[in-house]
Amino acid sequence: MNALSLNIHAIRAIYRFEMARTRRTLLQSIVSPVLSTSLYFVVFGSAIGPHMNEIAGVSYGAFLVPGLIMLGLLTQSISNASFGIYFPRFVGTIYELLSAPVSPLETVIAYVGAAATKSTLLALITLGTAALFVDLRIDHPFWMVAFLLLTAVTFSLTGFIIGIWADNFEKLQLVPLLIVTPLTFLGGSFYSIDMLPPFWRTVTLFNPVVYLVSGFRWSFYGHSDVPVGISLGMTFVFMLICLAVISWIFRTGYRLKR
């Protein structure tokens, strides 16, 4: 094994371990997005939707779908990845990872890969559930998948950072609850930011989620709040920031090594 080659066996071992954890909790993992998606459609799509105008040429129910999927994807990516690395730290089994010939890159590929796999699967389940309620159209399937994967990876990286930073379960919940959920709700998941007054529109542009939801929605209906190129660029920027933080974590051993 030279310096350049990856410890593939280790990546596979961690990935499979994490996916086994997912399988053990499969039912609750699937039930919750299916249930919450259905509820959103019952409340927003069926009860409120008929009283709403079409937005950018699509029904309100259909308009909701990309935002809902993004909401689930962000929440799931963060919670899966943060839990995946926090738990071994909490129970102490992290000793094995730290003593193994595994590089930071391999660690991140395995943990983030597993978390992103799970959240992407759940996003697809949400998409499937939504298709039962509204007529869906996907103009740019390739970009739809690209945004899905990019977002899953980026927010799994964020989750990984949170899982290392957190030193108790409360903190593990704190960031998703206090930052991610508000950003998602205020990020145009349920409305077009064109509907906001100019001042709030500008404020909104500092919200990273806006770019994700906008780009993702464009891949469905060909309409976006901000240019797609900017959405894509911003997503990459967030990803790079996460990668920089993670590389700092491993370089300094922050909260990993004594």
Added chain:
Amino acid sequence: MSEAPMIAIEGLSKTYASGFTALKNVSLTIDRGEIFALLGPNGAGKTTLISIVCGLARASGGRVTVGGHDVVTDYRAARSLIGLVPQELTTDAFETVFDTTSFSRGLFGKPPNPAYIEKVLTDLSLIDKRDSRIMTLSGGMKRRVLIAKALSHEPAVLFLDEPTAGVDVELRRDMWRVVRQLRDAGTTIILTTHYLEEAEEMADRIGVINRGELMLVEEKTTLMRRLGGKRLTIELAEPVAAVPDMLAPYGFEISADGRKLVHSYDASGEGSAIAPILAALAGTGLAVKDLGTEESTLEEIFVGLVGGKS
């Protein structure tokens, strides 16, 4: 390559973030295939030392190589050689014994080898439990699982941090047997223990650490000889008020109740005075109830060393 020591520790020191200095300029080399026992009281720095070698903690100063590979700059090569059984019982709960052991093998970069995993589980009497979830096992069995995990990737060096703490006599014997098998197969073993009989029984060399300082490193046999005095105890049927004149030249001590006379001597010394003492004893005409000699145990040696400092 085979000439180089398996582990070379040079001037290692560790100050924790709290400001506490747990290791002070520790230097130590461990040869291939030897069993090295690290002894020391609670908080001496044993686990800290192991943690730095294995990559769980960062050194504040000094350098460690394993198999000639620096544990920081060439960690991949160094760590591939090492199996670690931690002091604390930290296991997954939901995994099966077989899966968790296979996981460890993969983590250390080895391709799957179910036959080898089964062999390890068999050696550790865990094979009946191969499909049991870890949380259903007893503490002693969990300890074995940790050992199985450490052995899963066929390490050249095995660290056992208090492997037999809280383990029954039978399991302790089992572990000693496994350790001997490993040594016979050429594995280098470093163990820490509070059970001094364990070090005495198992180790080729012994290091004593206290308050972060390595106080002594010695072949076990040399250590026993160097520090291991012997005692001759004469138990009398009737108490005496003082050491009889005829025995006085040999330096006897008398017990408080006057029923025991104790003579300490160096077992390695050529001119042991046992024969003249026995002759003199017969001359005193005292009624002897019993007579015995005992070697000092490692424990006494150890307490002597550490006690002087603290």
